[in-house]
Amino acid sequence: MAVCNADYRFVWVDIGQFGSLSDCSIWNNCDFSRMLDEGEVELPPPKCLPFTNILTQHTFVGDEAFPLMLYMMRPYSKRQLGDAVRVFNYHLSRARRVIENAFGILVSRWQILSKTICASPRSATLYVSALVCLHNFLLTEQLQAYHQPKAHVYCPAELVDREDENHDFVNGFWRNETGTGVLHDITRLGSNNSTKSAQIMRDLLRDYFISLVGEEQAPWQYRAAFRCSNKCFQ
Template sequence: MADCEIIIPIAALYLLWESEERRKPKRRRVWVHDILRRRPQLGEFHHLLQELRLDDGRFQRYFRLTRAQFDDLLARVGARMSRQDTNYRRSIPAAERLSICLRFLATGDSFRTIANSFRVGASTVASTVSDGVTEIWDCLVEEFMAVPTTEDWRAIAQKFEERWNFPLCCGAIDGKHVVLKAPANSGSQFLNYKGTFSIVLLAVVDADYCFRIIDVGGYGRTSDGGILANSAFGQALRAGNLKLPSDRVLSVHAQRGPLPHVFVADEAFPLRTDLMRPFPGRILPRERRVFNYRLSRAWLVVENAFGMLSSQWRIYRRVMEVRPELAERCVKATCVLHNFLRRTAPTAAVREGLPSGLGRVAANNPARQAIRIRETFTAYFSAEGSLSWQNTII
């Protein structure tokens, strides 16, 4: 009995003490960490980047943009990237926010790594990248990746004929897998044939290695042909809503009739009247081997464009540890930045490739009209449209 009389008062006192402690005001945590507070003195933007501006070569290797291109881009997106100061702290300037976003795209480093370099919070990097890629796309897409008009398609076809010797070609089509960290609760939707998780970038590229139309976000498990069929571009192509130029005769010296403007693709895509793919098989007649070479010569521009894209923006060389939605916006931003860089560069270098063929090709069941169009191109490439070196190449 005595023991109970001692224990009960102690328990009551403890409850009373705990109640009093809860009423006391809690000590506030530090609003900004001391390391982040010294950002103006030691942060990468305020320290290293100002020195890099004195060396254009190092500046370009760091950002993948020249100083002039960086300033031009900042003038276009700066107003939308600016944030308002508050009574508690000053906002990060638009130039610094753009630097953080570009650095993420250029390296693919984790948010934590970039946060430590720029002396900002990891959550700040995450929000800055998420907002930045959206604002870059919105500000540049109308000027650097607008949907081509009929005159644009005609100009693209003329450049393909002059530079890559494939007439009536409005673009090269291919898909690229962008590797992701496996999204939560996604099952096998993003699992591709390589055993990695990815979303697909479907692109139409012109003769100057610029992206004219892109579709981003297809599941990695879907084939390139399936991605095309489900994309807005594929549906517009099937419905005839792309405003392609009218049919044209290849040569007045041969009675071949007018042919439609087409896109070129590899064996993963179907043969259609507006989409040319190589002949299947390895042992082919000379004329068909010539056609496959001429098609692969034009189609190579999309592969080269993907190579330039992944070389310029190293996020493609790592596994993106972001949500698929953010990965889609990052891909769209890098594609429009690719066009921005090529069209604002002092000189645009042209890398000409001479592939010997497209390698393994698969069978398909195309329509008769599509077969006729491909056979007409085949005859033209081996007759009046032949090149002096093509027989040596094949």
């Protein structure tokens, strides 16, 4: 289980949990979950949404498996799919694609991760930790060569998922190299009880996306969101 930034670099990882544990147990037992609940993680201070005076929290982005909290935004359920909800879920999915790409890059470049690691649990944990560090180092080096595309050997643009000029989704090459079975979506984590404040903030973000300000910044969002939603229901 991991968190990454917009540059596909991992900023927190939890490695070495027992495979017999449920996903809910892994999340509830990890230090990061506890620290978030107890307010020990130094998140950036609240900030106004672009071109508004609407103050919102900085949050992580997760899928349906994670609880809705002020520090964690998850999509609306498929039972709530009005137009505004579809647009919100589309934007959340675009943001969450970053962590999928981060894992895809890691596994495609270090293929020891694409199968069972033949080592003791302690050694396997150290191997994965070392590969995460190397992954971050190589991406940092690549960022420093931003204006030299030929130097982008570790993560060329076509390796990761992206959208073309029409905002159609294009699979990254890592999906061909690893197979989609390598990465597993975690299952629903417990009851997913959400706080009233988190619900209010999610609704606020939903309304912002379909406001005049939001539409000006992403005039293509309806077409892309409905196309994505229709594919999900086919």
